[in-house]
Every structure is written in structure tokens, then in C-alpha cells.
Amino acid sequence: MSGPGHHIRPAAPADAPALAALGERTFRDTFAADNTPEDLAAHLAATYGPARQAEELADARRTTLVAATDAGELIAFAQLLAGAAPPCVAGPAPIELLRFYVDRGWHGRGVAQALMAATLEAAAARGAETIWLGVWERNPRAIAFYRKWGFEDVGSHDFMLGSDRQTDRILVRPVEAGGPG
Ligand SMILES: CC(C)(COP(=O)(O)OP(=O)(O)OC[C@H]1O[C@@H](n2cnc3c(N)ncnc32)[C@H](O)[C@@H]1OP(=O)(O)O)[C@@H](O)C(=O)NCCC(=O)NCCS
Numbered sequence: 001m002s003g004p005g006h007h008i009r010p011a012a013p014a015d016a017p018a019l020a021a022l023g024e025r026t027f028r029d030t031f032a033a034d035n036t037p038e039d040l041a042a043h044l045a046a047t048y049g050p051a052r053q054a055e056e057l058a059d060a061r062r063t064t065l066v067a068a069t070d071a072g073e074l075i076a077f078a079q080l081l082a083g084a085a086p087p088c089v090a091g092p093a094p095i096e097l098l099r100f101y102v103d104r105g106w107h108g109r110g111v112a113q114a115l116m117a118a119t120l121e122a123a124a125a126r127g128a129e130t131i132w133l134g135v136w137e138r139n140p141r142a143i144a145f146y147r148k149w150g151f152e153d154v155g156s157h158d159f160m161l162g163s164d165r166q167t168d169r170i171l172v173r174p175v176e177a178g179g180p181g
Pocket residue numbers: 026030100101102103106107108109110111112113134135136139140141142143144145
């Protein structure tokens with residue numbers, strides 16, 4: 001799966017430091033304007049760092065895909081997590097799309113489409129039939145993107161960003177439902 005100047009591949013153990021840096025950068029770019037520096041810092045410290053990403057890449061419950069430029073720079077990543085689904089996710093064989101981030105300079109350029117297509121293939125390869133995710137209710141661009149891909153709102157859950165309790169919308173679609181509408 002690829003587009004002009006980039007390709008999608010499974011993340012390798014050696015990607016952990018670059019993945020940590022990309023994860024921190026994209027999270028900051030997306031959420032810094034709407035959250036306190038303290039809440040942001042607490043979340044980033046708990047979620048991103050070379051050792052943390054190395055653990056995640058070694059975790060058999062997770063599948064991590066990256067988009068890389070032809071020069072080898074990581075510009076996007078997605079992570080699936082096979083775990084418990086909330087009760088509002090009713091479909092068979094669910095899997096969570098835990099993370100889906102594209103570097104800011106690559107938004108609107110097709111990287112997200114290639115990454116989502118590859119993510120759905122990876123979910124199918126794991127035997128998943130339903131894919132679900134939580135997205136902050138105040139993240140309209142991501143919600144618009146997921147709706148293009150046929151995800152539907154089935155409920156909400158709380159998400160702690162540092163000390164701030166936030167509401168995530170829960171979106172769901174069948175893994176095999178096809179491309180963006
Ligand atoms: C979410 C993300 C992966 C989508 O990738 P993308 O390349 O930006 O997606 P696209 O441009 O194909 O689609 C976004 C859509 O939202 C629309 N959009 C942009 N800003 C918007 C806004 N403020 N409100 C509503 N829609 C908006 C775009 O016009 C586009 O729709 P269109 O194709 O019909 O014009 C990417 O924006 C991203 O990585 N964002 C930061 C990280 C993030 O929020 N990840 C999701 C966490 S759950």
C-alpha cells in the first residue's frame with residue numbers, strides 16, 4: 001500500500017524511537033491548543049517514549065503500522081489493540097483502533113487513506129470483523145475523516161487527559177465494509 005512519496009509497512013522494533021517522537025509530536029500538534037500544558041505533559045509522559053513504544057511493538061495484542069517517506073522518515077502511524085470492547089460495540093469479533101495519527105504537513109494528501117486501507121487489511125488478517133475507536137468529541141476533522149470511511153457513532157466513553165475527564169465518541173464499522181464514501 002503506497003502513495004506518491006510514501007509507503008505503509010508494519011512497524012519494526014528499530015522504529016521505537018522515531019515512533020515515540022512522531023506520537024508525541026502529532027499528539028501535541030492535535031491537542032495542545034485545547035488542553036492545559038500540565039494535562040498534556042502528564043499524558044505524553046505516560047504514553048510516549050522509546051521504551052514505551054518498544055514495549056508496545058513487542059506486545060502481541062497490538063499491530064502497529066507506519067507510513068514512511070521514500071527517505072525513511074515516519075509521517076504517520078496506526079495501532080490496533082485486541083482487547084475488551086465497550087458494551088455499545090455490538091458487532092462480532094471487535095478490535096480497537098487505538099491510535100491513528102498523520103503528521104500535520106501530510107494531512108489532506110492521501111496518507112490517511114492509504115493508512116486506513118492498510119489498517120483495515122491488518123484488522124482482517126487478525127480475524128477481526130468489527131473495528132471501533134474513541135475520538136474526542138472536540139476533534140471534528142478526525143470525526144469527518146472516520147465518517148467518510150463509514151464509521152458510525154454508537155455511544156461515548158470517558159477519557160482522562162492527565163487530570164481532565166473528557167468525552168470520546170465511540171465510532172464503529174465492519175472491517176470489511178469497503179473504502180471511503
Ligand atoms: C484524522 C486524520 C488522520 C485524518 O487525515 P486527513 O488527511 O486530515 O483526512 P482527510 O483530509 O482525508 O479528511 C478530513 C476531512 O475533514 C474535513 N475537515 C477538515 N477540518 C474540519 C473541521 N474543522 N470540521 C469538520 N471537518 C473538517 C476535511 O475537509 C476532510 O473532508 P473532505 O475530504 O470531505 O474535504 C488527520 O487529520 C490527523 O492525523 N489528525 C491529527 C491526529 C488525530 O486527530 N487523530 C485521530 C485521533 S482519534
